[in-house]
Amino acid sequence: MKRFIQQTRAVNVVKRFTCGELVGLLTAYLDDALDPPEREGVHAHLTGCEGCGRYLEQFRATIVALGDPPPEKLSADVRDRLMSAFRERRRP
Amino acid sequence: MGSFAGGELPSDDVIVPALRAGDEAMFAALLDTWSRGMLRVARSYVPTDHAAEEVVQDTWLAVIGGIDDFEGRSSVKTWIFRILVNTAKKRGVRERRTLPWSAVKDDGGTIAGQSLDLVPPGGWRDPPAAWPTPEKEVLASEVRGLIGDVLARLPPRQRTVITLRDVEGCTSDEVCEIMKISAANQRVLLHRARVAVRGWLADYFEFARQPD
Numbered sequence: 577m578k579r580f581i582q583q584t585r586a587v588n589v590v591k592r593f594t595c596g597e598l599v600g601l602l603t604a605y606l607d608d609a610l611d612p613p614e615r616e617g618v619h620a621h622l623t624g625c626e627g628c629g630r631y632l633e634q635f636r637a638t639i640v641a642l643g644d645p646p647p648e649k650l651s652a653d654v655r656d657r658l659m660s661a662f663r664e665r666r667r668p
Numbered sequence: 669m670g671s672f673a674g675g676e677l678p679s680d681d682v683i684v685p686a687l688r689a690g691d692e693a694m695f696a697a698l699l700d701t702w703s704r705g706m707l708r709v710a711r712s713y714v715p716t717d718h719a720a721e722e723v724v725q726d727t728w729l730a731v732i733g734g735i736d737d738f739e740g741r742s743s744v745k746t747w748i749f750r751i752l753v754n755t756a757k758k759r760g761v762r763e764r765r766t767l768p769w770s771a772v773k774d775d776g777g778t779i780a781g782q783s784l785d786l787v788p789p790g791g792w793r794d795p796p797a798a799w800p801t802p803e804k805e806v807l808a809s810e811v812r813g814l815i816g817d818v819l820a821r822l823p824p825r826q827r828t829v830i831t832l833r834d835v836e837g838c839t840s841d842e843v844c845e846i847m848k849i850s851a852a853n854q855r856v857l858l859h860r861a862r863v864a865v866r867g868w869l870a871d872y873f874e875f876a877r878q879p880d
Binding site: 592594595596598599600602603605607612616625626627628630631634635637638641642643644645646647648649650651654655657658659661663665666 | 671690692695696699700703707708721724725728729732733749787790791792795796798799811812813815816830834835837852853855858859863865869872
């Protein structure tokens with residue numbers, strides 16, 4: 577089993593972050609762009625830190641709110657103009 | 669999610685031949701699915717809704733004129749948004765010469781209300797206050813109305829990235845390709861924008877929405 581030790585160690589390394597550093601990593605964390613020790617470090621920090629836990633929760637709520645914008649659309653005359661431009665495009 | 673989800677649109681190898689063959693229903697479907705997101709993205713470059721609509725119109729005209737030459741090196745969606753961004757950039761530069769433009773520094777660091785050193789070195793002095801959670805529906809529609817104003821306060825490139833990612837639901841790869849930026853740059857811009865938007869929402873909940 578010895579040959580696995582190196583790898584196991586790498587996985588078990590947990591980075592320690594301050595609250596400020598943690599907040600700076602949340603987008604990378606949510607994008608799953610952290611390496612395993614960093615990700616573990618984020619998990620470990622979040623387990624013990626209420627402030628950062630709440631911040632992450634609000635960060636997520638913000639993203640959800642952004643994804644639900646009021647409807648917006650092209651005005652009818654622009655849409656009509658584009659439909660006829662498409663219709664006309666093959667005419668010589 | 670945003671209009672970008674496109675779940676109901678067929679794949680590119682159906683879309684492209686259909687457009688080339690003059691399939692109006694297909695063109696209308698793309699127009700109705702993507703224009704909303706395009707308007708929002710265009711609006712991050714130009715100062716008025718009207719200018720944004722013209723940018724979207726010019727983009728679709730370029731798509732109509734260019735579909736025969738589309739080489740399929742990227743997805744149709746990415747190709748169209750790339751044209752949009754280029755059109756909007758040119759337009760934005762022109763408009764800024766003639767119209768007053770909020771002189772925000774782009775991406776360079778902090779702007780008003782956007783503190784990046786949110787947490788002091790010793791940890792949270794004032795942990796974030798809880799947000800109200802009662803009638804979730806009411807809250808959602810209230811916040812929805814704020815988002816447009818809040819996006820307008822971001823520096824332009826942050827606004828474009830967060831609009832593409834979080835409003836329109838693009839992947840980070842798509843955003844990098846549309847804006848021709850690196851993954852790291854994309855993440856920094858997105859993160860700063862999210863921190864700012866969360867901060868403004870927090871202010872809103874703390875000050876504007878105090879129970880009487």
